[in-house]
Amino acid sequence: MNIIDELKWRGLVNQTSDEEGLKKLTEKEAIALYCGMDPTGDSMHIGHLLPFMTLQRFAKAGNHPYIVIGGATGSIGDPSGKKAERPMQTMEQVDHNVEALSSQAKRIFPSFTMVNNYDWTAQIGILDFLRDYGKLFNVNTMLNKEIVSSRLETGISFTEFTYQILQSLDFLTLYRQHNVKLQVGGGDQWGNLTAGLDLIHKAEGQDAEVYALTIPLLLKADGTKFGKTAGGAVWLDSKKTSPYEFYQFWFNQDDRDVINLLKEFTFLSKDEIEDLAEKVKTHPEKREAQRKLAEEVTTFVHGEDALKVAQKITEVLFSGEIKELTTAEVAQAFNGVPSAEITKDEINLVDLLIAANVDKSKRQAREDIQNGAIRINGERLTDTTLMIDPSTSFDGKYIVIRRGKKKYFLAEIK
Template identity: 45%
Template sequence: MSIDPGLLDDLEWRGLLAHSTDPDALRAALTEGPVRYYVGFDPTAPSLHMGNLVQILTARRLQQAGHVPYALVGGATGMIGDPKESGERTLNSLDIVKDWVERVRSQIEPFLDFDGPNAATMVNNYDWTASLSVIDFLRDVGKHFPVNRMLARDVVSRRLDSGISYTEFSYVLLQSMDFLNLYRDHGVTLQFGGSDQWGNITAGVELVRRADGGKAHAFATPLVTKSDGTKYGKTEGGALWLDPAMMSPYAFHQFWLNVEDEKVGELLRIFTFLSRAEIEDLEAQTAEKPFLRAGQKALADAVTTLVHGEQETEQAKAAAAALFGGGELRDLSPATLAAALQEAGATEVARGDGLPTVVDLLVQSGLCKSKGEARRTVGEGGAYVNNARVTDPDASPGEADLVGDGWLVVRRGKKNIAGVRVV
């Protein structure tokens, strides 16, 4: 495979270069021939998330440009975890970490090509760390790390007052050892990761130089934040998970569909493989006619297809349309319908002697505050069950009206929707 000389320019245009060790040397290396590079993922949760996706897609961009990827899943570093700002991590058992390693591997693999002249390789740092003795680790790795420089690291210095264990303090040594091992055994000369990992990444570059006199390169991608500077997530405290069991494809698609207008261009650059001309055209459409949400639609479709596949993307779009009367609810899979209704707002009601009346459904779903308000809504023609207008406030749906796994879709007006699951 030939090398794409425009790779670094494309990364810069996409806003994917927050830091680099030596921009000129990095550019020279990436244009002279195939570079072996690595990016690491610690299994500190059962799924990767939006921040990890930035690194996965960046790894894919480098491979498509002709370079050779090594995807590292940290079975060893995942046992410890990088120091957090908020305090000491809870250490997980070896069995849990092993399970998460396999989950993370399976999420990374579809994005890289494991065949051909620049085939990807998946590695686990547990393989070269588990058998290493403490004495060898201290002599061969620890001696290259001045304590004063370790103390000066931002996250460490901020944790000194509240307390930081030697375990987390030493994390940087383990991650740096990964770079040295991959340099020695596989000829890897480039590492990248998120900008919050920049201290760990540059420590690895320095270890390669100190231990072997080697020349290595590194760059970091910026952290992706909302317009107000806060982190993105499904909720204030939740991550945007890639595992469909932890965040449904429908909810995933909706997240991208609802990003702020001012962030659409940035996110299209980072998370899609659309061309510069396509992205700039979508930015222009968003600026001129923001109500059409052309940029958000293209973003949501592209990223959901990358992560979950085209079929799930089409199901997510069909679900969004069907909830508001633009499609047939019964054509949706039970899982997609349930996910869409959980996002819209869902409640459960008991059958009792029969299904609740429309008035009761409107109140129990939270769409109306009282039965009086519910009756007025029906009288004004604003009550719908499964997208059919209801004119009798005392009417009750029948068993045949249930869709999916026992759901009713209740709507007030054009936009207020709730799911009611009959149990």
Template identity: 45%
Template sequence: MTLFEDLQWRGFVKDVSNEEKAKDLLDNQKTKFYCGFDPTGQSLTVGHLVQIVRIMLIAKYGHTPVVLIGGATGLIGDPRQTSERKLLTLEESLQNAEKIKVQLSQFQKDAIFVNNYDWISKIDMIHFLRDYGKNFNINYMLSKETVQARLDTGISYTEFSYMLIQAIDWLHLYQTLDCKIQFGGSDQWGNITTGLELIRKTVGDQHDAVAMSSPLLLKADGTKFGKSESGALWLDESLTSAYELYQYFLNTADDDVLTYFKMLTLLSKEEIEAIVEVSKAEPEKRIAQKRLAAEIVELVHGKEKLASALNVTESLFSGEFSKLSLNELMMAKKGLDSVTVEGEINILDALVETKLASSKREAREFVKSGAVLVNEAKITEFEHQIHKATAYFEKYVIIKRGKKKFALVELL
């Protein structure tokens, strides 16, 4: 299988400016390619994994990735379909850019990292309009899908000009680094092709640059990938724990598993198809989901964090928490209803406050029937007080009600 065929099989190819030229560059040559990430936040999300895995895959075939962090474009804001983005300060944009650079370098250490603020900030308004703006008429810019979507609600000149700045990026990388391919999601196609047009008008029709896009990753039901009930899933572990990431992919619908394996892991076609086939024979065991979750957590956080996520998962299933480290207990906390109290708390009050019981009357019934455990010890007295003496790490208490209901009490 050639690289281009591998990209097609995985669903990484939607639009290609010149398929023949793309195949030649990818399959027969060693070239530089780039993908950009705007620092609109302090961390990338799970949604960015599509582009990250594609970068890693192409690099495996011997090509050189150029990872662009948009310190400048992050100040402008790529037009959203709904409304204007909130503008970042220069300090916020550059700080976020540095954090995202560190994050991305963990995936591809030998990539060439660049920040477009380094060259965009040196262009004055007169030269921006004369050297770049003059190359595009308004009709061309209005025809772009991202702009079309905003014409009814309105779009500022700031966001309208975003495509020109991204176009300058590619021209700059093409001329200084001989970067011939730009990749991005299909929602970036208008911006990507604007860069291709600027290269054509600057260098001439004989240029060898190629634009490519991939479909946006959606769930089988058409809903957005990468969102949990609590919001975005971040690649920064301080924002989304390895356990939370594992649980998200463990709960992947059967219809989505194959697509996620293709676009979010580096497993081979043969490995992926074998895993999915085995899983189909025994779907109740969720073999494919477990492997998928493990592959992604290991990719994002490493083997040690994967082991912790598996340990927390097993503890929540079995109800045995005594073997968890403090960090693992903190992971488990994110998956539990929890309350914070000062000093100590009565077991009946704790059951109600953690929502393990709807009332004290119901709480008494649970205790009376032997259905309540505190740190794996059965509670039989209504007067039982939860305090630090029996807490894990002198601070945390796990209450279990029945077979599968858990909550955490943090004692101050």
């Protein structure tokens, strides 16, 4: 299957500047292509993941992907999809984010070539910029781009207005220096991508063979945007979103969404995905498709060891055998659950439930204990007079409390 046909089957093609031309080019030769990422933060989230996984599909087909980290464009701010100006970052913050994102991207996509657009943009003086590049952009055309026109009512600064020139310069530079012929981006980047095509054709001639491809905005079956949770973004940095939380995010996807997500976020074959689709229809309760999705994406982003830890935590929480977890695994498993700090001193079980905000009153705490609703580190306790020694569990750092079947609380020992 041609790479463009595969992308279409997977639902990864939103717009292309010339689909037939791009398909013929990829059948004729291996190409260099790129996707950019501005350093607005110090970690990617799963919204960034899909374009780069699309580049990985091109790599598997023998092509050469580049990632452009926007050390220059990130200091300006992309107006796309924003109702107001982005807060301007300091250059120190931009540099920190560039370093963090570059390290992260190299770990996840080791075969890609990484470049920073600050390296070529910083060398251009203001007069050269205006004469060599600004002259090639028509203001009327720029105003008609959706990324700009959507901001005209609320206002847009000249700084953000010129963003599409800088991004276009990236494409021109990569075309000249590395023969890059395709830019991939999200659906909201179409105006910036086509501006890059226009610049190359004006600077290098209309016969320059360059293309643009955007990926659709991902929506769930209920119409909401994919990738957000009640806690916010799902990050690729394990310190921001633990591998266990990451695994659970994918495992908990709706039956209506899981097959599309397998197509978009895994490298499973068409036959494998169609087999899982059949299992969703016949035995949805087994959640085999969700489990496979979680395994594939967690391994791709965090590696096999992290997957094994996430699976272990999942199994332990299901069985209730909390003592099987290590201290580090407890921290990962219960990140985000209600928590409170307690001292290292021995504490009565009733008082512990109050201190950890498990119960609001001693009367309720005693009832929960006597009714068998309380487990401490996986062990059911029914004696209200029992004293708990915090030093005996998880290196003296945590006590895990469960009330009922599913409600967990964490006492952190200070």
